[in-house]
Amino acid sequence: MIRRLLTAFTASVAFATSAGAAPPSAAAPATDAPSVKDASKFDPRRPVAEELRTHVPDGFTVAAVGDLIISRPLSQYAATLPAFKAVLDLLKPMMAVYGNMETAIFDVRSFHGSPYSWDGDWTNAAVPAVARDLRGMGFSIVSRANNHALDWGLEGMHETSRWLDDAGVVHAGVGENRGLARAPQYLESSGGRVALVSLASTFRPTTDALPSQGAAPGRAGVSALHVTTTIELPAAAMKSLAELNCTLYRKDCSGHPTELTLFDRKFREAQRFSYEHAMDAEDLAEINRSIRAARQNADFVIVSIHAHECSIGCDEDDTPRGAAHFLKALAHGAIDAGADMFVVTGNHNLGPIEIYRSPIRGPRPIFYGLGNFFWSDVQELLGHDLFQGNRTLLEQAWANSAQATEYDLTAPLNQAAFAHTFTFESVVAECHFDGNQLSRVVLHPIEEGYGSRLLLSGIPRLVTNEAQATAIIGQVIEQTARMGLPALNIGYAKSAAVIRP
Secondary structure: OHHHHHHHHHHHHHHHHOOOOOOOOOOOOOOOOOOOOOHHHOOOOOOHHHHHOOOOOOOEEEEEEEEEEOOOOOHHHHHOOHHHHHHHHHHOOOOEEEEEEOOEEOOOOOOOOOOOOOOOOOOOEEOOHHHHHHHHHOOOEEEOOOOOOOOOHHHHHHHHHHHHHHHOOEEEOEEOOHHHHHOOEEEEEOOEEEEEEEEEOOOOOOOEOEOOEOOEOOEOEEOEOOEEEEEEEOHHHHHHHHHHHHHHHOOOOOOOOOEEEEOOEEEEEOOOOEEEEEEOHHHHHHHHHHHHHHHHHOOEEEEEEEOOOOOOOOOOOOOOOOOOOHHHHHHHHHHHHOOOEEEEEOOOOEOOEEEEEEOOOEEEEEEOOEOEEEEOOOOOOOOHHHHHHOHHHHHHHOOOHHHOOHHHHHHHHHHHHOOOHHHHEEEEEEEEEEOOEEEEEEEEEEEOOOOOOOOOOOOOEEOOOHHHHHHHHHHHHHHHHHOOOOOOOEEEEOOEEEEOO
């Protein structure tokens, strides 16, 4: 009960104090990249600096989308949904197409694993044919580090790898130990060798991969970036929390503390309400090393993170969630270390976009939230614990709840969390490079059939109505301003938006 009151308290403070507040700036962390100490130790005909450059042909194009929550083949609908076919036609000429694979792939008839709904979330599952269907639609490289990577245990993780490998889809972000999970993976494309480094700051307990420690072996799982969260509050709110801490635990009873811990949550006094996150230094050093390795072994480098974390606009119902401030420092550091494109997934809505002018590498795109590309509500494999944990909800929603199917449970769960038009709106981000530098980013607005019947909902359609397209791009512009990022140099070509550095 007390924890619920605390959550309600912080939410009310968020609503009262976040409007119009400018987020703090975040400096890029040092990449700690090695520098040449003795030039005589290197072949002058093979300069080290040359290995850290981008090498792609003029006209190199790569497309990025958000979460791929897909449970069955969908490409067949292109024959009856022209707007979906139009989306797939955008992907075909790309030299690389990236998305975040947020589902396990396996054949339940021969599967020996089990569902694990640690936190009452869906256990996403897809049939094996999905892997080849994604490849046929143009997806060539996907991230796997996310909070759904081990929905079906290690068996599900292994089966997903097997089916993606069989389909020829490159994937990164999971592995049998932390070194393998951190390691870049490579796509041999017509425009050059493309690397992907995938990590997650949002993941479920014990799903983060570990290295060996002494005689203790490592652990399979996702490439994790651990973050420590501190809730920043104005002075009046901090005083109220101190009084509560004093009443309950006889702590912070004298004076006015600027920092305190209550119910295992850290609080700090600040000018306005926000959630701030500190990145683990060991994780960050390993991640930047993986990015440098990717840079040395590829022509083009993509870095992606799955992050539900948020700093402002986090507790307001019916509005898109903002991005976390730490992502700016992470993304800038990643680009300085060698990334050519940085992508954030996880918040299920569009986020800010930044063209970061790296002092080392020039302008590079950062997408702080690409929403959803596929959003499948067809989930036929949900564990019993999800039904058991939502028994009250089922009884409230259905007259004969004992007969409820998987979608009969999904429907009221979605109503509670995802009954928003913006959940079903996103973009295909098409990046063009000339002279090894970003020349433009083209945003193609899409919508996913919000309100369509179950089998057709969650399939992306290209938006051609200019008013609707402008509204979708407006979400990006609004979020970019809210995060305090530079205004985008943006123009329009029919329903698409063009960002130039």
